[in-house]
Amino acid sequence: MEASRKDLAFRTREGLIHVSRKPPEIDEEDESEFLAHYQGEEYPRPSVAVDLVILTIVDVDLKVLLVRRSEHPFKGVRALPGGFVRVGDSSKNQGEDLDAAAARVLSEKTGLPSRSLYLEQLYTFGKANRDPRMRVISVAYYALVRPDLVPFVEARQMVENGSPRAVWLSFSQTGSEPLAFDHSEILKTAVKRISGKIDYTDIAFELVPATFTIGELRSVHEVIKGTAYDPGNFRRRFQRMLADRIIEKAPGKRLTVSRPAAVFRFRRP
Amino acid sequence: MEASRKDLAFRTREGLIHVSRKPPEIDEEDESEFLAHYQGEEYPRPSVAVDLVILTIVDVDLKVLLVRRSEHPFKGVRALPGGFVRVGDSSKNQGEDLDAAAARVLSEKTGLPSRSLYLEQLYTFGKANRDPRMRVISVAYYALVRPDLVPFVEARQMVENGSPRAVWLSFSQTGSEPLAFDHSEILKTAVKRISGKIDYTDIAFELVPATFTIGELRSVHEVIKGTAYDPGNFRRRFQRMLADRIIEKAPGKRLTVSRPAAVFRFRRP
DNA sequence: TAAATAGTGTCTATGAGACATTATGTA
């Protein structure tokens, strides 16, 4: 490949780089032509889906809510719950917000009002051929379900027929049983994100019951980070939150196998 | 609103929550009907665009690369560079990857090979009516251009005609001159993300020349965080990076208005 | 020489982590 005399080249950390002073003609034509036609709706559009990583922690075990696919491809394989974003058919009626689509799927699958759960956009997965049928771009969200709400989610799954529509599966088991599409990657991305955020945000409180002990909160951190924390040191970290009024004492004590523990409540900001 | 006798209700931090044991019939029908038809391509799809926040720091000033819109809506208003994701017309040919679309737009607008720049997905903006013409879901990316590459970007803008196609605007000026669509929000989100990541990642090295002084690196941090750092303390932080072999000494010295400074180089992992 | 920035050193406060000790329940 030879650069024309008017071209620029410079050496960088990535090696020699050529900069053409004229943008390549074919690119320009391509782009403007593409845009012109695109507005005219001649070019194909992708489907856009939302996929949800719905997580909880029960009995010191991270669990994710999964469905089993009833259609090809990946028929019979577990997958993240998801749905297509509903798009209107005119400029006046453009359909539902992206966040609303995620909240809708979350409510559908859990039976809980989405405003009672923590829901946040995770990442958008858009490789070509990630769905063999057609081009699907998936905006992934993750949601956290407090363990005291889990029974309500399970109750919802048992109503329609004998086989549950969605089940909680241990995150540790999802390694040996791959998910449909690129959902294993999405799941891993979600856990990684939470693991990164738990140290400097309040999301840990979305994974304990409304009232909780320091030990319960600690085990949430331990499950997410995959490491053990010194109980005494963790307690000190916690007491700073108490001083900062992020949490407050709740009445009563939690009875355990040993000495009863004080219970606390998160002061939602 | 009255709950049926079989419904469950429970009190949470968010108030009283009702859980219907049976999923609402109308929802279920809606969903399955929707999905069935969707696969048949009867339902409308959104357009998916990538919008890029391309940033650099020149003369202790954070700048963003903006274009001026030549079409309605927002004709004549500044906007982030962007483009539609190219989607194929069959299941075999599904078009370009989402990341590839972002890299393509980045190359088109800067004239630089995208692999020589830092590019990362930011967030997906999908509110209905964010584009008045039609439903557009925008996957935003941000890119960082080292200041020693800026002249090449500017050279590219001058070729086609007299008026540049894209210009660097000071971030501080974008507050008084709102951008098209929700691009002001996207821009703010990008700067916030960078501000959060600069403390625990290596992205600061994407905003200094290939070789740089400690003072130059410090002023990048100061511009991004909007605060002043103590030169001595910052230097110590930096020396740990030197010990950890994240950076290394480069030959020569940078001549300044005062005492010349040692120059360093980032050891790309 | 004055101004400016590079570069070094010192002191303090804070938080993380290792580890020991006491307190209070259950089996």
Added chain:
DNA sequence: TACATAATGTCTCATAGACACTATTTA
């Protein structure tokens, strides 16, 4: 009584920040 976990205390080390001081250049 043995065991388990709650709750407290102590010590060390790493880091952030305030601040003083020296070094080396240009104007």
